[in-house]
Amino acid sequence: MNNNRERGEEIRRQIVRDVGLHPADISQHIAKIFSITPQAVYSHTQRLEKEERLKSTGTGKGKKYYLGDLREHKSQFLLADSITEDGVWRNEYSFVFEGLPENIVDICHYGFTEMVNNVLEHSGGIHLFISVLRDKEKIMISVIDDGEGIFRKIRRLCNLDDERQALFELSKGKLTTDPDNHTGEGIFFTSGVFDEFEIDSKGVRYRHDDQFEFDVIVESEFSENEAGTSVYMLLKRDSTRDIQAVFDDYAGPDEFLFNKTVIPVRLAQYENEKLVSRSQAKRLLCRIERFKRVIFDFDGVSAIGQAFADEIFRVYARNHPDIVLVPVKMEPNVAKMVNRTGRLFEKMKVQIIDSQSNVQVVEYPEINLGGLNCHPSVTEYIEEAWKSAIDDGLVIQNDRDKYRFHVSQ
Numbered sequence: 001m002n003n004n005r006e007r008g009e010e011i012r013r014q015i016v017r018d019v020g021l022h023p024a025d026i027s028q029h030i031a032k033i034f035s036i037t038p039q040a041v042y043s044h045t046q047r048l049e050k051e052e053r054l055k056s057t058g059t060g061k062g063k064k065y066y067l068g069d070l071r072e073h074k075s076q077f078l079l080a081d082s083i084t085e086d087g088v089w090r091n092e093y094s095f096v097f098e099g100l101p102e103n104i105v106d107i108c109h110y111g112f113t114e115m116v117n118n119v120l121e122h123s124g125g126i127h128l129f130i131s132v133l134r135d136k137e138k139i140m141i142s143v144i145d146d147g148e149g150i151f152r153k154i155r156r157l158c159n160l161d162d163e164r165q166a167l168f169e170l171s172k173g174k175l176t177t178d179p180d181n182h183t184g185e186g187i188f189f190t191s192g193v194f195d196e197f198e199i200d201s202k203g204v205r206y207r208h209d210d211q212f213e214f215d216v217i218v219e220s221e222f223s224e225n226e227a228g229t230s231v232y233m234l235l236k237r238d239s240t241r242d243i244q245a246v247f248d249d250y251a252g253p254d255e256f257l258f259n260k261t262v263i264p265v266r267l268a269q270y271e272n273e274k275l276v277s278r279s280q281a282k283r284l285l286c287r288i289e290r291f292k293r294v295i296f297d298f299d300g301v302s303a304i305g306q307a308f309a310d311e312i313f314r315v316y317a318r319n320h321p322d323i324v325l326v327p328v329k330m331e332p333n334v335a336k337m338v339n340r341t342g343r344l345f346e347k348m349k350v351q352i353i354d355s356q357s358n359v360q361v362v363e364y365p366e367i368n369l370g371g372l373n374c375h376p377s378v379t380e381y382i383e384e385a386w387k388s389a390i391d392d393g394l395v396i397q398n399d400r401d402k403y404r405f406h407v408s409q
Helices: 002-018 024-033 036-049 085-097 102-122 152-155 163-172 185-195 243-249 278-285 306-319 330-338 378-391 395-400
Strands: 054-057 062-067 071-078 127-134 140-143 198-201 204-209 216-219 229-236 260-264 295-296 324-328 345-354 360-369 405-409
Touching: 002 024, 002 071, 024 036, 036 054, 036 062, 036 163, 071 085, 085 102, 102 127, 102 140, 102 152, 102 185, 102 229, 102 243, 102 278, 102 395, 152 198, 185 198, 185 229, 185 243, 198 345, 306 330, 324 378, 345 378, 360 378, 378 405, 395 405
Parallel strands: 260 295, 295 324
Antiparallel strands: 054 062, 071 127, 127 140, 140 229, 198 204, 198 229, 204 216, 345 360, 345 405
């Protein structure tokens, strides 16, 4: 019975795979491959039509078959073979996406090729398995390998404490184990353009779902000893998301650089620990010097410690005045701690410097925010200086990324 079922599934897969090249003679074509009668093939085409995986026009000898709206394809590849991500897409999977809106195809193509490329160049595995399903409501893509595991490899090569920290660093963007050949942007952007995105590897699972406020890190159903990484992506077919708009949201005006990141502070919490120490803050700040604007999203964080806030919004902000730090979605207790970090310096000097020529454009020797905010941050002094420079006609508002700032007492 199992052999008959498996053979039937194999025949139907072949029909779906070949119908594009044999719309008028698919029954004869399949009959020849499997040494069965055209009448036997007909029972399979009827089933595929009922499942909406095939559609047909005409009758009798004039009948032609075409792919239906519902499509699915699965394949396994040996990584030792000479395969490329664009070749796999084009030769094996592109038919699944035919007829879909351009924005949907663009997102699926980006996520598919980025994740397959990660396996080909970084996994160190032997096999690659890909599954794509298109039903009436959504597209689902799974990319699975049997390599070292993405979080374990990042932890090892980047000398991080554990797999959870590797995942947290991935969530910021611009993290790669091969900086000469990769920007580290693929996973960051892929997680943002799909409605659902999940990475499961070595006992740790990261999940992003647009329906929920929080991204989550949980224990995986797979054990730490199981090989490989599994990536799952889901996109609703009625999505109006535009991939270029997502890219632009993380780039500066008139630039094609990935220079902004949003850090979900909640992900820095391990289990039930509180964010109170400078070492925790330094873990959060790791690698953010690669960005010009960093948004700290405190959604889901009920409280932080004074040392944690001070390390980010006073110490780091003072030492990196060219990086804009923006705290958002703060509970009252969090906002209180963040605001306290500005208590020691209500009057500050701000210099605006042209990044390309290294020439000072203007210096505001005494910006006083004491009347506006009893606990101003370095970021607020920079914002006030920038507004003044615009009002004075010294800079153009949309050219902010062309300048750096130096703040001192």
